[in-house]
Amino acid sequence: MTEVERHGFDVVVVGAGGAGLRAAIEAREQGRRTAIICKSLFGKAHTVMAEGGIAASMGNVNDQDNWQVHFRDTMRGGKFLNHWRMAELHAKEAPERVWELETWGALFDRTKDGRISQRNFGGHEYPRLAHVGDRTGLELIRTLQQKVVSLQQEDFREHGDYEARIKVFQEYTVTRVLKDGDRVSGVFGYQRESGRFFVIEAPAVVLATGGIGKSFKVTSNSWEYTGDGHALALLAGASLINMEFVQFHPTGMVWPPSVKGILVTESVRGDGGVLRNSDGKRFMFDYIPDVFREKYAETEEEGDRWYQDQANNRRPPELLPRDEVARAINSEVKAGRGTPHGGVFLDVSTRLPAEEIRRRLPSMHHQFKELADVDITAEPMEVGPTCHYVMGGVEVDPDTASSCVPGLFAAGEVAGGMHGSNRLGGNSLSDLLVFGRRAGLHAAQYADTAGDDRPVVDQEQIDAAAEEALAPFSADGGENPYGLHQELQQSMNDLVGIIRREGEMEEALQRLATLGERAESAGVEGHRQFNPGWHLALDLRNMLLVSECVARAALERQESRGGHTREDHPAMAAEWRRVLLACSLADKPVPGEGAIVLQRKANPAIREDLLALFGVDELKKYLTEDELPGAEADLPPQRADVDADKKSENGAEH
Amino acid sequence: MSYEATFRVWRGDAEGGELTDFQVEVNDGEVVLDVVHRIQATQAPDLAVRWNCKAGKCGSCSAEINGRPRLMCMTRMSTLPPGETVTITPMRTFPVLRDLVTDVGFNYQKAREIPAFIPPQGVKPGEYRMQQEDVNRSQEFRKCIECFLCQDTCHVVRDHEENKPAFAGPRFLMRMAELDMHPLDAAGDQGLDRKATAQEEHGLGYCNITKCCTEVCPEGIKITDNALIPLKERAVDRKYDPLVWLGSKISRRR
Numbered sequence: 001m002t003e004v005e006r007h008g009f010d011v012v013v014v015g016a017g018g019a020g021l022r023a024a025i026e027a028r029e030q031g032r033r034t035a036i037i038c039k040s041l042f043g044k045a046h047t048v049m050a051e052g053g054i055a056a057s058m059g060n061v062n063d064q065d066n067w068q069v070h071f072r073d074t075m076r077g078g079k080f081l082n083h084w085r086m087a088e089l090h091a092k093e094a095p096e097r098v099w100e101l102e103t104w105g106a107l108f109d110r111t112k113d114g115r116i117s118q119r120n121f122g123g124h125e126y127p128r129l130a131h132v133g134d135r136t137g138l139e140l141i142r143t144l145q146q147k148v149v150s151l152q153q154e155d156f157r158e159h160g161d162y163e164a165r166i167k168v169f170q171e172y173t174v175t176r177v178l179k180d181g182d183r184v185s186g187v188f189g190y191q192r193e194s195g196r197f198f199v200i201e202a203p204a205v206v207l208a209t210g211g212i213g214k215s216f217k218v219t220s221n222s223w224e225y226t227g228d229g230h231a232l233a234l235l236a237g238a239s240l241i242n243m244e245f246v247q248f249h250p251t252g253m254v255w256p257p258s259v260k261g262i263l264v265t266e267s268v269r270g271d272g273g274v275l276r277n278s279d280g281k282r283f284m285f286d287y288i289p290d291v292f293r294e295k296y297a298e299t300e301e302e303g304d305r306w307y308q309d310q311a312n313n314r315r316p317p318e319l320l321p322r323d324e325v326a327r328a329i330n331s332e333v334k335a336g337r338g339t340p341h342g343g344v345f346l347d348v349s350t351r352l353p354a355e356e357i358r359r360r361l362p363s364m365h366h367q368f369k370e371l372a373d374v375d376i377t378a379e380p381m382e383v384g385p386t387c388h389y390v391m392g393g394v395e396v397d398p399d400t401a402s403s404c405v406p407g408l409f410a411a412g413e414v415a416g417g418m419h420g421s422n423r424l425g426g427n428s429l430s431d432l433l434v435f436g437r438r439a440g441l442h443a444a445q446y447a448d449t450a451g452d453d454r455p456v457v458d459q460e461q462i463d464a465a466a467e468e469a470l471a472p473f474s475a476d477g478g479e480n481p482y483g484l485h486q487e488l489q490q491s492m493n494d495l496v497g498i499i500r501r502e503g504e505m506e507e508a509l510q511r512l513a514t515l516g517e518r519a520e521s522a523g524v525e526g527h528r529q530f531n532p533g534w535h536l537a538l539d540l541r542n543m544l545l546v547s548e549c550v551a552r553a554a555l556e557r558q559e560s561r562g563g564h565t566r567e568d569h570p571a572m573a574a575e576w577r578r579v580l581l582a583c584s585l586a587d588k589p590v591p592g593e594g595a596i597v598l599q600r601k602a603n604p605a606i607r608e609d610l611l612a613l614f615g616v617d618e619l620k621k622y623l624t625e626d627e628l629p630g631a632e633a634d635l636p637p638q639r640a641d642v643d644a645d646k647k648s649e650n651g652a653e654h
Numbered sequence: 655m656s657y658e659a660t661f662r663v664w665r666g667d668a669e670g671g672e673l674t675d676f677q678v679e680v681n682d683g684e685v686v687l688d689v690v691h692r693i694q695a696t697q698a699p700d701l702a703v704r705w706n707c708k709a710g711k712c713g714s715c716s717a718e719i720n721g722r723p724r725l726m727c728m729t730r731m732s733t734l735p736p737g738e739t740v741t742i743t744p745m746r747t748f749p750v751l752r753d754l755v756t757d758v759g760f761n762y763q764k765a766r767e768i769p770a771f772i773p774p775q776g777v778k779p780g781e782y783r784m785q786q787e788d789v790n791r792s793q794e795f796r797k798c799i800e801c802f803l804c805q806d807t808c809h810v811v812r813d814h815e816e817n818k819p820a821f822a823g824p825r826f827l828m829r830m831a832e833l834d835m836h837p838l839d840a841a842g843d844q845g846l847d848r849k850a851t852a853q854e855e856h857g858l859g860y861c862n863i864t865k866c867c868t869e870v871c872p873e874g875i876k877i878t879d880n881a882l883i884p885l886k887e888r889a890v891d892r893k894y895d896p897l898v899w900l901g902s903k904i905s906r907r908r
């Protein structure tokens with residue numbers, strides 16, 4: 001029998017980013033005893049890196065804004081693949097969630113009349129992003145962290161114990177969700193510091209573990225992004241949807257190698273930065289797709305005028321949607337017109353006075369100076385696409401955030417559906433709060449209904465989980481997990497990256513299968529105390545499962561949409577919008593065939609009153625004939641001519 | 655361009671340890687953390703080190719590089735003396751767990767002891783109104799990434815374990831200043847005087863404004879000048895001048 005540290009709670013939240021903390025705060029405020037588990041230190045979750053802002057239609061800067069407009073923008077951004085109900089709840093509840101942060105001590109940048117300032121962002125029709133300079137994520141994390149502390153202080157006053165009702169287990173990593181029959185019974189994992197195992201018994205588990213970027217070689221994501229929650233959900237019997245949709249941000253740093261992938265904010269382009277190839281040409285003018293042709297400048301002169309006069313000029317093509325820009329950069333580099341380090345030039349130095357650059361882009365100035373010895377006020381940056389965000393995740397009920405496994409909930413980047421095929425900048429932070437709160441609320445209610453009939457943790461599962469976790473120590477002469485990880489990252493980058501081809505994805509699946517076999521014998525040295533080699537060996541299981549989902553779904557979807565571009569199927573197909581690809585764990589995996597099975601599911605039809613927010617002409621671009629609203633004449637005329645792409649795309653960043 | 659460097663890394667645990675030498679490749683443009691990662695990947699897979707973002711945003715990778723408290727991910731190799739051995743040791747003020755990883759629990763404990771933000775009564779969510787110039791000061795302090803380098807460097811606790819119970823350290827004294835300067839914090843209405851508390855319960859008096867904390871802050875926050883000194887000045891006023899104290903109480907009530 002395995003020795004474990006044991007705890008019992010009502011609700012366990014795995015993850016201390018924006019989604020996890022908001023969920024935990026809610027569960028605790030519902031009176032449930034709540035545990036927060038995170039694999040790094042408290043306050044270090046990936047959310048801390050978010051820069052640009054949090055989207056909420058508060059209408060502080062432009063009072064035309066409201067939830068309907070936000071909903072519309074979100075659906076357009078996701079190319080209508082989004083779960084409409086999630087997009088609706090998100091747009092409706094985001095303002096309350098942001099305002100509530102102020103009551104917990106958050107200090108956003110202000111408007112002249114003292115309200116929360118809001119900035120323009122790609123795909124958002126009005127200035128909508130609440131922000132704090134370019135460190136919005138830090139403000140969000142710190143505010144939530146400090147709210148948790150204040151709840152603990154409350155408990156201390158009442159019970160003499162800070163941790164009476166909410167406790168943070170930091171540097172604890174979950175490797176398995178435990179079950180009692182069909183339902184969740186708790187979680188199993190190891191402590192980073194000692195390497196010892198722990199079990200937390202609980203009827204309700206909320207997954208809020210973030211994304212998967214560390215499966216790709218070039219990424220803006222942090223150490224934690226190994227897809228743990230995605231894999232935990234699969235292993236617990238839940239399904240993942242939309243895994244083929246991975247957002248590549250067009251501008252990441254490309255040099256020096258050590259910083260490759262670090263984000264270069266979209267504000268650089270919003271503030272006038274231009275993209276040039278090695279011939280010095282502003283190549284984006286060659287990449288304006290037909291559907292956008294009317295809305296983008298044809299000449300450099302017109303594009304340049306737009307920065308001063310947006311009413312009478314069309315905006316420069318550097319501000320096309322992210323997927324377009326990422327693909328264009330990719331093509332230029334492939335055609336041999338890249339920079340010495342395999343990117344393109346992003347130049348703001350010839351566009352704005354040095355003083356102005358330092359004022360508007362302080363952190364970019366600092367980042368390039370410190371990390372690349374580049375003074376962006378005097379020379380161009382080199383940039384290229386970087387893996388940024390996964391739209392896919394656990395399939396959840398929109399209202400309750402529960403998965404199909406009773407007691408298992410998911411929120412934040414680990415959940416799927418909200419963003420469809422492509423996420424708009426700023427819509428993640430708001431997603432974390434809206435659905436984090438919902439997950440916490442419903443997990444608390446669910447835990448309540450369990451009453452005396454609490455699930456029981458099964459010792460056999462604990463033993464099996466312990467054996468699985470210890471395997472890397474007994475792998476004699478096993479492979480180095482670091483080497484395997486690098487191979488995995490290279491394969492995903494090369495074969496399931498921005499531009500996808502059938503043959504390459506098939507090859508990726510084969511490589512993943514062999515890597516999977518090799519990973520089973522990955523070996524580690526040393527002992528269990530804070531051993532990164534061991535941790536990586538365990539993370540490999542998760543990255544491999546998730547990568548297989550991405551590759552399998554990407555191979556299946558024969559169209560291009562948002563964060564999924566097929567060279568062999570370049571067009572978007574309305575039929576495919578009705579299809580969701582759901583990944584689950586194969587019952588009996590065939591060796592060499594992979595562990596994941598794919599199922600086609602119907603994408604639920606959009607509610608009529610929400611469809612009516614769009615003009616028929618626009619809907620025609622996305623929906624099949626028989627999905628279009630029957631009586632066209634019923635549509636309010638002012639809606640019919642809403643310009644699909646009349647969005648402010650300046651000052652945008654993710 | 656790449657070259658071989660000598661890295662001298664402290665390895666061990668609470669029981670003790672020693673500096674271990676590694677010959678390791680360094681490439682153009684790399685930061686110290688890259689090189690530590692290379693040591694991990696090729697020579698010492700179990701070398702313990704904390705990191706997350708590798709972009710200077712999370713404050714995880716704090717250590718002492720050639721004796722100076724720094725973030726490993728923001729220290730470029732090219733800024734260190736060429737050809738010389740690079741010595742990396744864990745933060746000295748906190749107990750070592752393993753290799754470069756220390757137990758920073760002290761900081762989380764202190765964080766808990768600072769009374770939280772107190773929302774103003776009767777102001778509903780969405781009704782908060784503050785001017786930018788009034789939030790600037792607190793916003794500066796909220797740039798803190800909690801790397802705890804200032805805590806590590808402050809001589810009050812650096813080699814004085816005995817001062818730890820009574821002293822919150824620059825990061826958390828700054829947190830008190832932040833709340834004190836928050837335009838809508840209602841501590842005063844609840845009879846909580848943050849400045850006095852800083853002095854009386856969190857050891858502000860131990861600070862003799864050496865500014866070492868400010869020097870190591872990777873966020874460039876003027877901890878001493880902008881947070882600690884103003885907090886001190888007013889704490890001192892209040893402590894020794896009952897009239898100032900009374901006056902401020904009255905204006906707060908209004």
Ligand SMILES: Cc1cc2nc3c(=O)[nH]c(=O)nc-3n(C[C@H](O)[C@H](O)[C@H](O)COP(=O)(O)OP(=O)(O)OC[C@H]3O[C@@H](n4cnc5c(N)ncnc54)[C@H](O)[C@@H]3O)c2cc1C
Nearest residue numbers: 015016017019039046047052174210412413426428429654
């Ligand atoms: C550089 C950058 C800038 C961005 N800027 C913006 C922006 O301006 N606006 C916006 O809306 N979005 C932005 N995003 C996206 C956004 O930051 C993320 O999508 C979001 O923060 C994810 O939050 P989360 O709560 O889902 O997870 P995270 O914040 O990633 O938290 C995950 C948590 O789960 C824990 N965890 C993971 N696995 C385990 C495990 N096995 N056991 C225990 N704990 C575990 C981790 O320790 C962590 O605490 C940006 C992303 C990047 C990379």
Ligand code: SF4
Nearest residue numbers: 808861863864865867
């Ligand atoms: S200024 Fe004060 S807090 Fe900062 S290092 Fe010196 S003594 Fe410590």
Ligand code: SF4
Nearest residue numbers: 798799801802804871
């Ligand atoms: S104040 Fe500066 S040095 Fe201190 S913890 Fe914060 S960021 Fe680090």
Ligand code: FES
Nearest residue numbers: 706708713715727
């Ligand atoms: S790894 Fe985040 S600050 Fe260095």
